[in-house]
Amino acid sequence: MRRHLILLGFAALVTFTAAPAQAQEYVITIKDHKFTPEELKVPANQRVIITVINNDDTAEEFESSVLKVEKVIAGKSRGTVRIGPLAPGKYPFIGEFHEATAKGVVIAE
Amino acid sequence: MLGALIIVFREVLEAGLIVGIVMAATRGVDGRGRWISIGIAGGVLGASIVALFAGAISQAFEGSGTELLNASVLAIAVVMLMWHNAWMARHGREIAAEMKSIGTAVSEGAKPLTALAVVVGVAVLREGSEVVLFLYGIFAQGTTGSALLIGGLLGIAGGAAFTGLTYFGLLAIPTRHIFSVTSWLIALLAAGMAAQSVQFLNNAGFAEVLGRTVWDTSWLLSEKSIFGKLLHTLIGYTEQPSELQLVVYIATLFAMYVLMRVASYRPQRPVAA
Numbered sequence: 171m172r173r174h175l176i177l178l179g180f181a182a183l184v185t186f187t188a189a190p191a192q193a194q195e196y197v198i199t200i201k202d203h204k205f206t207p208e209e210l211k212v213p214a215n216q217r218v219i220i221t222v223i224n225n226d227d228t229a230e231e232f233e234s235s236v237l238k239v240e241k242v243i244a245g246k247s248r249g250t251v252r253i254g255p256l257a258p259g260k261y262p263f264i265g266e267f268h269e270a271t272a273k274g275v276v277i278a279e
Numbered sequence: 280m281l282g283a284l285i286i287v288f289r290e291v292l293e294a295g296l297i298v299g300i301v302m303a304a305t306r307g308v309d310g311r312g313r314w315i316s317i318g319i320a321g322g323v324l325g326a327s328i329v330a331l332f333a334g335a336i337s338q339a340f341e342g343s344g345t346e347l348l349n350a351s352v353l354a355i356a357v358v359m360l361m362w363h364n365a366w367m368a369r370h371g372r373e374i375a376a377e378m379k380s381i382g383t384a385v386s387e388g389a390k391p392l393t394a395l396a397v398v399v400g401v402a403v404l405r406e407g408s409e410v411v412l413f414l415y416g417i418f419a420q421g422t423t424g425s426a427l428l429i430g431g432l433l434g435i436a437g438g439a440a441f442t443g444l445t446y447f448g449l450l451a452i453p454t455r456h457i458f459s460v461t462s463w464l465i466a467l468l469a470a471g472m473a474a475q476s477v478q479f480l481n482n483a484g485f486a487e488v489l490g491r492t493v494w495d496t497s498w499l500l501s502e503k504s505i506f507g508k509l510l511h512t513l514i515g516y517t518e519q520p521s522e523l524q525l526v527v528y529i530a531t532l533f534a535m536y537v538l539m540r541v542a543s544y545r546p547q548r549p550v551a552a
């Protein structure tokens with residue numbers, strides 16, 4: 171019983187110390203309906219801030235159900251989303267208005 | 280053309296479904312056509328304004344303006360749906376009982392109608408602003424635009440047709456059950472919207488708690504599929520909900536239930552035997 175409690179306390183400690191770390195910021199740009207970078211590596215189990223800069227003249231919808239993001243970014247504009255904490259893995263995203271070319275993936279590791 | 284049709288249809292679907300449910304929920308209430316039209320017109324106007332200032336909005340609040348707008352607009356819709364259900368819990372039985380002679384209820388009926396007009400307006404505003412931006416993008420590209428534009432307009436027509444389908448589908452329900460069915464639909468709709476709203480807040484850097492994903496049913500039903508999208512609107516289906524979303528979903532349903540119980544409570548009068 172006591173051993174379990176200690177383990178539990180240790181688990182709680184790990185969770186609490188791991189969680190609040192400073193969120194890191196990343197930038198993804200859109201040009202000619204393509205994302206740069208198309209592969210974005212981010213740390214797992216942390217909040218991440220992504221700013222999407224749309225350099226096209228037309229709007230794009232930055233969308234990913236696995237990242238829980240749905241955001242329209244007007245032409246020549248930018249927007250910021252906060253995502254995570256993500257378990258390690260691959261999280262694809264698309265530009266819904268130009269799905270054929272606008273594809274990318276966030277890799278949490 | 281087909282691509283544009285599908286994209287626009289997908290966006291319009293949600294608003295179409297909501298309008299259909301609202302129309303069924305107000306069946307037999309005088310003046311609902313006018314209020315729903317006001318809601319749609321207001322939503323289209325609002326969508327155009329949002330689309331026009333989309334750049335400014337998305338850059339507001341350190342890049343989270345869109346999320347905050349979406350979150351607040353959804354929150355307003357949730358409150359309005361709660362108001363409607365509470366009102367219906369109190370008066371719905373009378374309306375159902377005397378479907379044809381609800382003269383007295385009409386003046387009171389105006390109350391939930393404004394609430395539902397707001398819900399319709401909000402639904403059209405959210406999806407509509409995306410459609411406007413998308414269609415504008417097609418327009419701006421010039422030459423190849425016309426076929427895409429036709430696709431887009433067909434997509435809108437498809438969404439409208441879907442409204443009709445929802446409405447007449449719900450009308451097939453016998454009159455004495457329709458209010459309890461629509462009340463349930465509206466409760467689930469509201470819970471789904473609340474869960475969506477809190478996720479937008481989370482994306483904006485607020486409500487950053489309970490962020491873990493509870494389950495992943497993307498293998499079973501993708502949110503991108505038409506059926507997934509329908510369930511997403513209807514009951515708030517999310518393939519990977521966060522703990523916070525789940526908590527808010529259940530809390531909204533519970534609050535709705537309590538509110539409806541309180542609203543329908545009337546002191547019992549002795550009944551002559």
